[in-house]
Amino acid sequence: MKSSQFLVVESDASRAESVVSALAFLGYRPVLANRLQPAELAESWRGVYVGTVEDETELEGHLATVSRGGKSLPMLVAADSPLATSLIADDARSNNVELIDMPLRYERLSEALRALQSRMEPVHASRRFVGQSGPMQRVNGLIRQVAPFDSSVLVLGESGSGKELVARTIHDCSPRRDKPFVAINCGAIPAELLESELFGHEKGAFTGAINTRKGRFEMAEGGTLFLDEIGDMSLPMQVKLLRVLQERVFERVGGNRPQRCDVRIIAATHRDLESAIERGSFREDLFYRLSVFPLEMPPLRQRLEDLPALIAEFNQRLVQRGLSSVRFTPSAMGALCRHAWPGNVRELSNLVERMAILMPHGEVRAADLPEKYRGALPVEEVSGAALIAMMEAEPEVVESFGYAGEGDPSVLPQGGLDLKDHLAGIEIGLIRQALNSANGVVAHAAKLLRVQRTTLVEKLRKYGLSETVQAG
Template identity: 85%
Template sequence: MKPDKSRSGCPDPSTNALQWGIKVKSSNFLVIESDASRAQAIVSALSFLGYRPVLADRVDADETGEQWRGAFVGTVEDEAQLEQFLASLGRNARNLPMLVAADSPVATSLIADDARSQLIELIDLPLRYERLAEAMRSLQTRVEPIAASRRFVGQSGPMQRVNALIRQVAPFDSSVLVLGESGSGKELVARTIHDCSPRRDKPFVAINCGAIPAELLESELFGHEKGAFTGAISTRKGRFEMAEGGTLFLDEIGDMSLPMQVKLLRVLQERVFERVGGNRAQRCDVRIIAATHRNLEEFIERGSFREDLFYRLSVFPLEMPSLRQRLEDLPALIGEFNQRLVQRGLSRVRFAPSAMNALRQHGWPGNVRELSNLVERMAILMPHGEVRGMDLPEKYRGALPIEEVTGAALIAMMEEQPMIADSFAYGEGDPSVLPLEGLDLKDHLAGIEIGLIRQALNSANGVVAHAAKLLRVQRTTLVEKLRKYGLSETVQAG
């Protein structure tokens, strides 16, 4: 006897209206799959998990405003067809998490796309319930942190100025050149300008000009025709076509070769381009936002960057401050990163005052990206404790207060000053008398404490419990001090 699926809550594929495009109210998961049998299995599986899937070619115009939770990408002709399906969702197509079949023709290109790779989960077919559920959970944990990352954090003066400039330039189509050090948030500026502009319902397409070989960059930007070069087995859209009506973000523009700069300048001037291997001019309507950590004016003097392209791009220059210029935002940034870590299943990081002071002294060559990486690293290393200055990686410690210097470091310091070490640690001289030249009180007291601990351990033959009685402290207190001063290797259990 077959189970009654209407009672069990498991949809019957044979009667599921979703899969064949009968009008569906409030769909929230797009299925891009041209193979009918695979499409049926995918729609049924997603429905069973509680989603409301709809085939891409059956999306109604009144559904484009829905809150889409994801898309399945399977058998599709090429990227152009994929972009066409996604474009039907309007602004919802941006930042859409995707479940991509491992054998999909566009799987490799999607993973290689920096703007989308973080929101993609590969999955093998045929579908298995456990793997599908796991993949959906994995996608869900990535959506919130990435959405949260696309907003500025901090109320420092430099950041207030950046926000004001973004509000001023966003409504217009003027080209923007974002300057700033690596890791300072230049792409976030570009995305924010796009999100605040009249083009926000159109695509935001990013490309890193420094990460693509010069001989391939032209194809990436303008696309190519089938057979244009070895390996061009099909016609492919370029980033200009993908960004039509929206914004094209050219990251690391300073790393673009001179020949490519000439071709880009022509497109910016005439707003037309040709695919590689083609002879048909295509018009384009895109807003250009470029970014670089290079000093382009110096590059112009050296002849490695075109002056006319520079002025074409920098209609509205906007410089991002480095993290060391906005140190007052450190607590807010750490709080933001903590929220993202919690959403990913990690613990919050608590920094002691000594650690915060050390972080304020650091130069932050990697800026906000470096801080984000450090917070995540400490969340892994110390998931349930407070991070003190001495717990930070060595390059972040700076000048630590004496109470947080490790025992080995303190002993080394005392060895460099043998007179102080001898008089304080072993009772030679009067430790209560202030020397004429003065002294460092913390060093002085630490030296006395080390000397008394050593004497107690000697008298107790290295037995911690007996030494603790001589010093009138709890055994756990003495154990902590032994760790603090690096003396634990010289004692016995007890």
Template identity: 90%
Template sequence: MKSSNFLVVESDTTRADSIVSALTFLGYRPVLAKQMPLAEASENWRGAYVGMVDDENELEGYLSSLGRGGRQLPLLVAADSPLATSLIADDVRSQHVELVDMPLRYERLSEALRALQSRMEPVPSSRRFVGQSGPMQRVNALIRQVAPFDSSVLVLGESGSGKELVARTIHDCSPRRDKPFVAINCGAIPAELLESELFGHEKGAFTGAISTRKGRFEMAEGGTLFLDEIGDMSLPMQVKLLRVLQERVFERVGGNRPQRCDVRIIAATHRDLEDAIERGGFREDLFYRLSVFPLEMPPLRQRLEDLPALISEFNQRLVHRGLSSIRFSPSAMGALCRYGWPGNVRELSNLVERMAILMPHGEVRAADLPEKYRGVLPVEEVSGAALIAMMEAGPEITETFGYAGEGDPSVLPQGGLDLKDHLAGIEIGLIRQALDSANGVVAHAAKLLRVQRTTLVEKLRKYGLSETVQAG
């Protein structure tokens, strides 16, 4: 990343300095278009920022000087740029453009860069994990170290932390990558059926065995067998698995012909196996057979700096599935960072999808989050309707949200507030009340608010409320 270049096409000197500083801080090497030496035209350009540029031919000239890839270069475009509309409408470029508002916000810039990168560059299998936090860098380093060998790996970690992804990544980075990766959840299959699932069975071996069937060991021949939730396996089954791991020979249920197997074993569990050994629930010899190379996945609460990257990744997946992407406001991100995430990355993925359904193309504020994620809302996240309710409830409620002056929203809180967001919250609350009184009819609501109907329609679009109203 640090050796990459980023072209800055911006005639406003103040803005140019701002974007250059931000890109430098993020590890890029930005170059102003008007100062670009010809010698740099052939370098590895990673994107371009387009700001106050009136002439599209001028932009085309700069991009064409970068070589054949110039027209496909990812573009960060200032939302108020004269070229923003034409660039978004360009069928070739539309998928390569991300808008950023000015004055520049670091969070939005980072999010836009991640979105462009994930859209333009396929992630190689050795870098499938999202996030650059310290814990994830250590996990990636361990994966790279163990992948080339056939050693058994025991992946530990809480539910939803990505243990199967670890197993798949190890397989994809190993010499066995061209052979099958077969997974089985040992805790989801009844103990009496698990032996057949693992080793297969012969026809007539038991009631319902109407034909011979291969087990997972045979299906994974030459590849990798992933034994998920190994800690839930019964003791009798543990004995049979241990024999196979020691001798690399098994027999189908109902058969007597030994079969050799060549599979790599990766197991995973959210349980404390050493504690289970002390309680007699897990065999110590099987534990040491599986735990040649233990690898622990960190819970999400220990890698919160990866939240923006994870959300960006989930947004891209939603877009591929036909859903809309969403943005989280700084206050919403703050609330998510204070949450404990017992369901880890899986829970975050579910939340992003839920909010994408509820608020397509919108910005999710802390007040929009499900209740358990909100924590204590900052003052700028409280809607106008909520302000009125708090005023009626008295100072006990309003003081919780940082208001002084007996719940008077006209009094500046001690910690200050974001005036723009604060006024927007009040405006949204009043618009919703007017719409409720007018039964959702825009024209009637506009009369109550003493504004033109077209003005109210624009505000409804601005705040993402247009889908809740009736024409009129």
């Protein structure tokens, strides 16, 4: 199993504890730099977190001890770290650094880790996109058509649908593939800082500018610059960006020396830019400059046939990170196919990871899914008497298990079913109902189900329900 160790260099004890907890929750094995054991040095490291460390020499000393060397490690850097500016300005490290704000937010930390992983472990373009549904075949066809040219591309689609993946794939299929791919989220950076992030700044240009720093345009020279969430960019910044796109010349903040740039622009947004133009919040001339080749990413609900392939891909990535894989039963897959997926592929990725943590190497049934994914549950491996009692129940009870409007539950559906999974679903549903009625007391629930307490305890262990009950 691949190591998932993460070095944490943080002098603030409370912050260190917070970072360690967050990384551990995400499946990594965080190790505090001041507690590093000699036996751990030879292992492969997944990255390093840099926090409130004043002395760069101290950081370099820690990095020099790990096996992959400090220059090549993906690096999460606290935005308020005294070393943040120098680490970003370091040409050898700038593309391996992601800034994160404190206190930590799970969504931002996950996003930063994914961005670092995709940069440090690039995948060949032919293996990037998963799924053979009609919508995805159309997307792949458009990518192959536009990739060889330098035309600007505007990627449209809902949040979490994979817009950055489209941009990376276009870059990997283009003649610029050997040059940098640099991404920036225009909506995640305050408007007053975005100009410096894009164009860089000179030393002393503003308070805190203690060093000259390259911007993303310079970092991406010869390659591709991905402007994510372009619809969130302020109007004054849109004017400055338009000038650069038209003239291919920019100046650093605080500088007066024009610099030419050779980058391909790919922008993305989940917003309706044409409506934003009508409202006056987005410039029409910038829109036409960016949308030479518009490409729309389909939401997950429009390509549900790709679910099995996507889950297999996410399982593979979890195993590479040192987590376990999970298998979804037919009943669980049926429930997932009925879900609306407002968070799209990112939501599915998070769900697979969550179930891998909750049920390592386990088999996920519909009843094991978080409540909002279950929909109308089938129900679970029940004795013949219990199944007959279920079928003879009052209509409202039958409806609670998902049979309302679907005919006689004793009739085999036209497409067939997985009998073991179907009966196991019934059993879990009845056990959950009994436990709810008994306020979680096992002995009382066993009486309601007419089984021995020890029998019910075994079934609770079998279905992973034992943590939700009380002794008794």
